[in-house]
Amino acid sequence: MARLAIRCLVYSGDKFIFKSPYLNDGLVIIEGQNGTGKSTFSDLLYFGIGGDVSFFKKSSREKHKEITNDTNNFVELSIEIDDVPFKLKRFIGSNDISVFSADCMIGIFPIFRSKETKDIFSDWILEKLNIKSFELYAKGEKGKINFTDLYRLIYHDQSKGTEIYKDHDGNGYISDSIEFRKAIFEVLVGKLYSDFYSENSKLKQLIKRLDLTKESVEIFNNAISRIYQSEDWNIAKIDEELKLNHDQLHKLIVKKDVLRNQGVPKSGQVVLENLRSELNSLQIKMMNEKEKINSTYIEMRELQELKRTVILEVIQIKKIIFSHETLGLFSPDTCPVCLNHIKREKGCCICGSNVQEEKYQHFFYDVKQYNSILKSKQRNVETISDGIKNCDSEINALKSTFERLEEESKRLEDKLTERVFDKTSFTDLSSISEVDNLIFELKLKIHNLEKQLSLENERQKHEDEISNYEDELRSQRVIVEKLQIKAKEDIQSTLEKFGDKYSELLKDTIKNCRRARLSDDYMPVINNGDYIEASAIVPKRMMYFLTLLYLSLIDSQINFPKFLLIDTPDNAGIDDDSLKKSIAKITEIIEINPSVKSQVILTTGINIYPAEMKEHVVLRLTHSSRLLKEVNSQQ
Amino acid sequence: MNNETIQEKVRKELMFITKEDHYFLTYNLIFLLLGLDCISQKKPFKDIKKITYLVDFIADYYFLSLLENIYTLNLKVTDIEKNIFSRIYSRGQNRTIFFMKIIYALEKKQFITLESDNGSLGINAWLNLHMLPSSFLDADIFLAEKQNIKILKILFPRIRTLSLSSLQNKVFQKCGVLTWQD
Numbered sequence: 001m002a003r004l005a006i007r008c009l010v011y012s013g014d015k016f017i018f019k020s021p022y023l024n025d026g027l028v029i030i031e032g033q034n035g036t037g038k039s040t041f042s043d044l045l046y047f048g049i050g051g052d053v054s055f056f057k058k059s060s061r062e063k064h065k066e067i068t069n070d071t072n073n074f075v076e077l078s079i080e081i082d083d084v085p086f087k088l089k090r091f092i093g094s095n096d097i098s099v100f101s102a103d104c105m106i107g108i109f110p111i112f113r114s115k116e117t118k119d120i121f122s123d124w125i126l127e128k129l130n131i132k133s134f135e136l137y138a139k140g141e142k143g144k145i146n147f148t149d150l151y152r153l154i155y156h157d158q159s160k161g162t163e164i165y166k167d168h169d170g171n172g173y174i175s176d177s178i179e180f181r182k183a184i185f186e187v188l189v190g191k192l193y194s195d196f197y198s199e200n201s202k203l204k205q206l207i208k209r210l211d212l213t214k215e216s217v218e219i220f221n222n223a224i225s226r227i228y229q230s231e232d233w234n235i236a237k238i239d240e241e242l243k244l245n246h247d248q249l250h251k252l253i254v255k256k257d258v259l260r261n262q263g264v265p266k267s268g269q270v271v272l273e274n275l276r277s278e279l280n281s282l283q284i285k286m287m288n289e290k291e292k293i294n295s296t297y298i299e300m301r302e303l304q305e306l307k308r309t310v311i312l313e314v315i316q317i318k319k320i321i322f323s324h325e326t327l328g329l330f331s332p333d334t335c336p337v338c339l340n341h342i343k344r345e346k347g348c349c350i351c352g353s354n355v356q357e358e359k360y361q362h363f364f365y366d367v368k369q370y371n372s373i374l375k376s377k378q379r380n381v382e383t384i385s386d387g388i389k390n391c392d393s394e395i396n397a398l399k400s401t402f403e404r405l406e407e408e409s410k411r412l413e414d415k416l417t418e419r420v421f422d423k424t425s426f427t428d429l430s431s432i433s434e435v436d437n438l439i440f441e442l443k444l445k446i447h448n449l450e451k452q453l454s455l456e457n458e459r460q461k462h463e464d465e466i467s468n469y470e471d472e473l474r475s476q477r478v479i480v481e482k483l484q485i486k487a488k489e490d491i492q493s494t495l496e497k498f499g500d501k502y503s504e505l506l507k508d509t510i511k512n513c514r515r516a517r518l519s520d521d522y523m524p525v526i527n528n529g530d531y532i533e534a535s536a537i538v539p540k541r542m543m544y545f546l547t548l549l550y551l552s553l554i555d556s557q558i559n560f561p562k563f564l565l566i567d568t569p570d571n572a573g574i575d576d577d578s579l580k581k582s583i584a585k586i587t588e589i590i591e592i593n594p595s596v597k598s599q600v601i602l603t604t605g606i607n608i609y610p611a612e613m614k615e616h617v618v619l620r621l622t623h624s625s626r627l628l629k630e631v632n633s634q635q
Numbered sequence: 636m637n638n639e640t641i642q643e644k645v646r647k648e649l650m651f652i653t654k655e656d657h658y659f660l661t662y663n664l665i666f667l668l669l670g671l672d673c674i675s676q677k678k679p680f681k682d683i684k685k686i687t688y689l690v691d692f693i694a695d696y697y698f699l700s701l702l703e704n705i706y707t708l709n710l711k712v713t714d715i716e717k718n719i720f721s722r723i724y725s726r727g728q729n730r731t732i733f734f735m736k737i738i739y740a741l742e743k744k745q746f747i748t749l750e751s752d753n754g755s756l757g758i759n760a761w762l763n764l765h766m767l768p769s770s771f772l773d774a775d776i777f778l779a780e781k782q783n784i785k786i787l788k789i790l791f792p793r794i795r796t797l798s799l800s801s802l803q804n805k806v807f808q809k810c811g812v813l814t815w816q817d
Contacts, residue, residue, distance in 0.1 A: 104776055312695060313653045319776055323658040326771040329744060330657045340743065364657065365647075373651050 001552075002129040004561040005080045005599045011044055013073030013092075016066050016628040018044075020619065023601065026590055027616040030603045037627025038603035039158060040064065042567040045601075046155060048077040048088055048097075050111045050121045051148050052169035056092055066628050067092060072366060081128045091368055097121045098371070105322060108371060113144070122146040131559050132194040135201040136183050142204070145197075149184055156545045156566040164523065164544050178521055185522040188548065189494055191557045192487040199483055203476045210469040217462040224455055235460065238453045242446065249442045256435045272419050279412045282405060289402040293395060300391035307384045310377060317374045321367060330364045494551060494558070495522075502547040509539035509582045538569050539582045546589045549600070553593045562598040569604070576608055583609045587616075654691070655730065660737050663690045665762065666777055668747070670784035671795045673761045679750065682757035682799045687734045688727035688806065689794075693783050698723060705810065706790050712810045720810040724803075757799065 005025060011018040020041075032038045043053045043064075055064040067073065074091040087100040099106040099121070109121035125147050126133045135142050152166040165184075168176045186193035225232060233241070324330075333342045347354060365373070495518060503516040506526065513536075516526050524540060545564055552560035566586075569579065586600050602609070606620070621627055653659055664686055673680040680686075692699045701719065704710045712720075738760070741747045745766045752759050764772070787794060791805060803814045 103770065103774060308697070315779075316653050316659060316694065319662060320653070320656055320658040322774065322776055323662045323771070326768055326774075327658075327661070327746075329661065329740065340740075365651065369644075369648065373648050376648065 001131070001557065001559045002082045002561060003080075003597065004129065004563040005597075006045060006077060006563070006601065007080055007085070008078040009041065009045055009048065010076040010078075011067075011073070011628065012076070013067075013070035013631075015070045015631055016073070017631050018628050023599070023618065025597045025599050027586055027613065028599065028601045029609060029613065029617045030601070030619045030621070031606050031608070031617055032603070032619075032621030032627075033606060033623060036621035036623060036625075038568050038621060040067075040627050041603055042155070042157065042565055044075050045077065045565060046151070047092075048075040048090055049079075049125070049147070049151070050090075050097060051151065058093075072368065074368075081125075086128075094368075096371075099124060105318065108375075120146075122148065129559070129561055131187065132198050134194070134198040135204070136180060136197060137201070137204045143180065145180075145183060145187065149180070150188060153184060153188055153545065153548060154561070154564060156542060156564065156569065158567055158569075164541055182521050186487070186491065188560045189498070189551060189558060190487055190491040191494075191559075192483065192490050194559070196480070196483040196487040199476070199480050203473070203480050206469060206473050206476055210466065210473060213462065213466055213469060217459070217466065220459060220462065224459065227452075227455075233452070233456075235453065235456050238449055238456060242449050242453065245442055245446050245449065249439065249446065252435055252439050252442065256432060256439070259432050259435065272416070275412060275416045275419060279409065279416060282409045282412065286402060286405045286409065289398055289405060293398045293402065296391055296395050296398065300388055300395070303384055303388045303391065307381060307388065310380050310384060314374065314377045314381065317370060317377060321370045321374070324367060324370065331366060334364050494555070497554070498547055498551060501550050502543055505543040505546060505585055506539065509543060509578070509585065510536045538579065542566065542569055542582050543585065546585055549598060550589050550592060553589070553596045553598060556596070562596070564600045566600065566602045566604075579608060580610050583613070587613065654694075654726070655733070657737055659694070660690060660730075660734055661741065662777065663693050663780060664737070664741070665746070665767065665772075666780045667693060667784055668760065668762045669764075669772065670781060671788065673795060674764050675761055676748070676750070678795070679759035679761045681752060681759050681796050683738060683749070683760045684731055684734075684757065685794075685797065685799050685802050687731050688724065688802065689787065691723045691726065692787060693780050696779065696783055699783050699786055702790055702806070703786065717811045720807055721812045724807045724812050724814060 006023050008022060009018070009020040030038060030041055043055060047053045047056060054060045055062060056067050057063070058068045070092070072091075074089055074094075077088045079086050079088060085102055086106075089098040089100070090096070095111045096108050097111065098108050107124075109119065109124055110117050111121050113120050123133060129147075131150070133145055135144050148169055152168060153164075155166050157166045165181060183193070183197060187197070331341075334340070335342050499517050502518075502524065506513045506516045506524075510526070513526055515528070516524055519525050524544060526536075526540065545566070548560050549562065549564055552558045552562045569582070583602065583604065586602065590598055590600060667686060667689065668674070668680055671680060672678055692702065698719065701716050705712060738747070738749065738758075742749050745763055747760050747762055749758050749760050751757075791797070791802075794802070797805070807814050
């Protein structure tokens with residue numbers, strides 16, 4: 001399965017800046033005194049891949065002031081997935097990540113899912129890591145496994161409690177449930193669990209669809225039986241009734257023809273005039289409808305042209321953003337007259353007078369503003385498309401009306417012609433009128449029967465749908481059961497390897513550990529659950545993460561992405577020697593299979609690691625050389 | 636961010652016009668010079684002001700297709716098309732000063748070199764390829780512009796050496812648009 005590696009982290013703002021050195025494979029150590037930015041490094045990395053960091057929010061009680069007071073600030077991560085490079089860029093305060101390949105921008109992905117979004121950042125990165133995402137159902141609720149969920153077993157943060165998993169970002173009860181945590185472990189470690197959960201999710205959706213269909217069929221049935229209380233007929237019966245009524249209608253029409261041919265004087269002329277007048281007003285209506293159709297066509301053409309130009313603008317703005325990123329010619333600090341770079345003090349205009357920084361009129365746009373304009377134009381395209389669809393619907397409706405009027409007009413013309421040729425004959429109008437009434441009643445009855453037939457056909461369709469869903473459900477249950485058995489069988493051997501290695505690592509790092517195993521929900525049980533000292537929490541947790549890494553190095557089928565981020569594990573009262581012993585295990589694990597590449601980034605106190613690991617230190621932070629550097633001091 | 640700052644931000648975004656963006660003009664200029672092989676003093680692009688009138692054709696194939704209809708199929712210019720060419724010409728006129736500022740900025744960055752043409756009193760230019768990143772010049776995102784420039788070259792083989800007035804005559808006057816000299 002795919003491998004993730006972080007190559008470089010950049011933080012850039014108007015006030016502070018940081019660029020990490022190149023982060024190679026294997027162990028990478030960032031050491032520093034307390035309060036110099038080690039955890040900030042880990043937080044920035046987590047933020048960059050879509051995580052939620054409360055310290056970066058202005059509304060939080062505990063804030064990272066250098067970051068929350070900074071402006072135009074962003075995090076840029078250079079990563080590799082299976083040696084293919086990508087860049088991820090996320091502005092502070094934004095919930096979108098821009099993703100770039102080596103040549104171009106791949107897209108701007110939101111972090112959170114909504115009704116309008118098709119793909120979010122988590123979908124993109126999971127696809128790249130060859131991990132199938134799926135919906136998990138638990139206690140009647142559902143939630144989708146995201147990358148930040150899996151990251152809870154990749155990022156060993158400074159946890160305050162005794163939990164193995166990193167705290168979850170969301171506030172959803174489902175996303176921190178036992179079922180979810182088990183699924184996270186199974187997806188990372190089990191080769192077949194992704195498939196099982198994926199099929200299981202389809203099964204749940206089928207059950208839901210079946211229940212909904214049954215519900216709507218029941219409502220439908222109740223409605224039909226209320227309308228046709230005494231006539232609960234099936235399709236065959238309705239067909240029979242229709243045939244009878246059509247026969248009766250035919251007989252009445254024949255009778256009417258016979259009566260007309262018998263003749264009546266005088267009233268023929270009045271009828272002719274009425275017919276002519278009716279025809280005239282119908283033709284005027286037709287003209288009006290035609291005009292409406294034409295003007296709606298014009299409107300639609302204009303909207304189509306507008307859509308074309310807005311889509312072209314969207315493409316052009318993407319090219320503008322690319323040019324800005326690559327050439328870096330113009331920025332908000334470019335002189336609008338000679339286009340040179342201005343060294344302008346904050347709070348001052350280029351002419352020298354004092355001005356409020358937020359109100360300073362720039363003549364140029366930065367990437368954040370371009371992205372905002374791009375999104376706005378993309379929304380415009382959708383709005384225009386909706387407008388075009390509405391025009392289309394309107395045209396169809398107008399055409400139907402026009403066709404109906406045309407038919408009516410033809411009918412009247414025929415009638416008129418017939419009358420003109422027949423105006424000398426005499427007909428019995430009152431008898432004809434009686435027959436006309438009977439014909440009208442019969443037509444109404446036929447119309448109601450046809451409606452009832454249509455509803456019955458609809459009911460039959462729903463019943464057939466239910467039957468199909470039930471068949472599909474039966475097959476899907478078999479698939480899910482088979483996959484569950486296979487997945488359980490497959491993970492058994494992996495769990496044994498996990499247990500053995502974890503036990504071995506713990507015995508080396510916790511002095512009174514005799515035995516370690518995993519419970520049914522994959523949580524460690526040491527010495528059959530007896531109490532162990534608080535400082536043992538650190539190795540208990542760290543060895544768990546290292547064992548996951550170990551499994552991915554000895555079995556290429558495992559989804560765990562051969563990457564760990566370990567942030568300052570020196571808490572919970574663990575002494576330096578015990579901590580160094582735990583940290584020493586990192587290289588032991590990495591070197592288990594030298595042909596397979598992996599990366600572990602460790603932030604720790606100065607020299608709080610075995611001496612032989614000194615060569616892995618890439619960055620040293622002190623109180624005089626902290627992580628975030630002021631921009632002025634860099635220039 | 637307070638309400639006033641949000642209003643400033645929204646106002647600035649509303650004021651954005653794609654065809655008048657610095658980078659929009661910059662990349663169209665760079666690719667036109669590249670497409671016509673204007674990369675040394677031996678083959679300069681004569682009278683750089685011509686580019687302001689060509690940008691719309693490079694950026695939008697629809698306008699270029701109208702020129703193709705007139706020159707290759709000999710179709711008559713309709714009133715609607717005459718209006719379109721007239722707007723393109725006016726836009727070109729209006730952005731000449733702004734465009735010249737961008738030219739001087741690019742010269743300052745050494746992306747292009749400018750020289751006076753004593754004969755025509757215009758300004759000639761060529762690209763300094765070594766100053767431009769290849770990731771920009773080779774990017775697939777500008778494929779459309781490169782295609783359009785090839786078509787422009789076919790329609791007007793001597794476009795590189797035409798004077799401004801000749802270009803205005805060939806492209807606009809022929810389509811019934813009234814033009815005037817600076």
